[in-house]
Amino acid sequence: LIYQLILPLPLPRLFDYRAAPEVNPATLGIGVLVTVPFGTREVAGLIVNISTSTSIAANKLKSISAVLPLPALSADFCDFLRFAARYTLTPPGMLLKMTLAGTMPPPPPVGEAIWQRLATATPTTCKPGSKGDRLLALLPNQTTTLTTESLHAAGLTASDAQALVKRGVLARRLQETLPPQPDPDHHQPQLTAAQQAAAAELVVSIVPPTAPAQHLQNLRPPAPRPPAPRPIVLQGVTGSGKTEVYSEAIAAALRHGQQVLVLMPEIALTTAMLSRFTQRFGAAPLVWHSGLSSAQRRAHWWAIARGTGRLIIGARSALFLPYATLGLLVVDEEHEAAYKQEEGTIYHARDMAVARAHHDKIPIILASATPSLESHVNIMQGRYAQVRLPERFGGAQLPSIQRIDMRAENLPASRFLSAPLVTALQETVAAGEQGMLFLNRRGYAPLTLCRSCGHRLQCPNCSAWLVLHKQRKKLQCHHCGYQALMPEHCPACQVPDKFAACGPGVERIAEEVTALLPHARVAVMASDVLTTPQAVAELLARVHRQEIDLLIGTQIMAKGYHFPNMTLVGIVDADLGLSGGDPRASERCYQLLQQVAGRTGRANKPGRALLQTFQPTHPVMQAMTAQDQTAFITAELAEREAYQLPPYKRLAALILSGAEQALVQRVAQQLAHAIPQDATLRLLGPAPAMLALLRGQHRIRLLLVADRNRSVQDSITAALASVPIPKALKLQIDIDPYSFF
């Protein structure tokens, strides 16, 4: 027999092996992890197929050396890995690498020492009346065990037992203690009627496993299984209690003895979120993210693979782990762009989660206040089911949302806050309430130019402007980490002191607020100011203690924090997401505004949101103030259809990069010629990528726009077969690109 393996290496194909004579073929099956000789070394491998023939010359064929002492994976999981590799055009080995996560030998068992009688022990082994004799009297047969505690109760000690271990009479083992298990009935929250109804709809999709989980289940004939259930979109406005509702589905799966994975955007993996699960289930969930220490990673990996870890909360990489008995997947904040892995292995964790649920034939819940447009279309076309939570929990009202037409404000170039917004800030502070200003731009000013010659301070490695950070007196590139001090003379015309800061960043808004409201206590919240989770937590605590009146921040302020006294949100530049050639800009802007607006008025005080915009007639702005989600989706879908964008078309981006511009251009041209265009596939480019120069690398992008019912992957694979990519260049393939950088 020929075994076809995925090896955890960036190689595009499977490798064929036979079984070594010392390996029992009965232990080899699809999903079994083994070690194989590869070149001069020994590597791990996953059996994904068994065949009777091979195209490899017999003298090249090597043999599987050993079966790894790891739980076998399911055939469904192997199919999922291979599907994900084909879809994302990533070598399957790179996905297997995520599954193994640098797997190491099992962690030392933690538990209590117990002693057991060995078969060799006879009644005459010990002198009558001796400690050993008294101890053996407590062990009438081989199945009885003694703990340290029971020894003490009999006036004996652990060392008495160890003495008998030395003499070969007793065996010492560790009784493994399981980590605290989540209890589905630990603390059932009081749900409203609407929440109960929604929870009931989710719970019916949770079915017990058709067969008890068994390792090597693929060696027996596959049991017939019901078809995969439809993914469910759980939609509820901010504060409607989505977590409590999907927790009922989690409880149902836990009652069946299944594992549950809740995926969260990386930033949402906060202690606050984890403690909510701990309160509900009485045990801390198992976390998985890139920041785990290697000891933690090892312990958690084994708990997941053995099935002793039951409730797992993880960032996107948790999706590829080898769950023993996965019964339910939840993707929280389904619309979040953070699910898109943009570097290395490029994939969308939400989409791959749907694929995994499909292959495993288990339910998946996509939760969001503002589901992605893709999910909306899937609901409309009947591929996804929908469960809605219409009300805000506790009867809190959504804030009123008001547009401010910045064209009518006529602000001087160095001012960014309109009169109505300033008035609202003053009223809020005077009333003893809190407010926040949102601007998704770090630093003081995004552009600095010389008023003498017009020269713009630019990053030497990237086609991007340097951002002024006034506090740290630095110019910074936000793409490559380049830093410089503010020069005294213009590097182009040598004229001193003629620099002008153009446009606002959060630091500059803070400066303006301080000038306008000198008595207000102001704090800036941005990723470069708050570098550690502790710093974030500390600032949030100060806001809660009302030591801050006005919070000014970027993205990171918009994520799921509750500020009960926060009654005002000002969006400094609501148009920011609308510019640029990003097809999802409007959608992201809308979701962000909803999210930020949802920060206000969550307790008993009504909140309000003010949007500063130069495009008050834009459909996004209209839909925001009308609070009409359906209108927004309709308008946005019409736009996507008109411009041939997802979800009507499928996109794929090829980004070719290298130090030598001419070579990058030439190969990009060759690639473009190798992609056959027809009525179902258009090619845009080659064109300079959004950042034509990044970290010193020239970048050219090809964008494929294809009909949804055809494979864009096949066209790319064919083109790559005929155009070799020189070693000096790097090709990045991004199926379903989100960011156009």
Next chain:
DNA sequence: AGCACGCCGACT
């Protein structure tokens, strides 16, 4: 990704 093989500069 590794690791070997291979062909050119500064050392015991």
Next chain:
DNA sequence: GTCGGCGTGCTC
């Protein structure tokens, strides 16, 4: 004369 730089090519 050798040790070792990292370019290129292969791994069932």
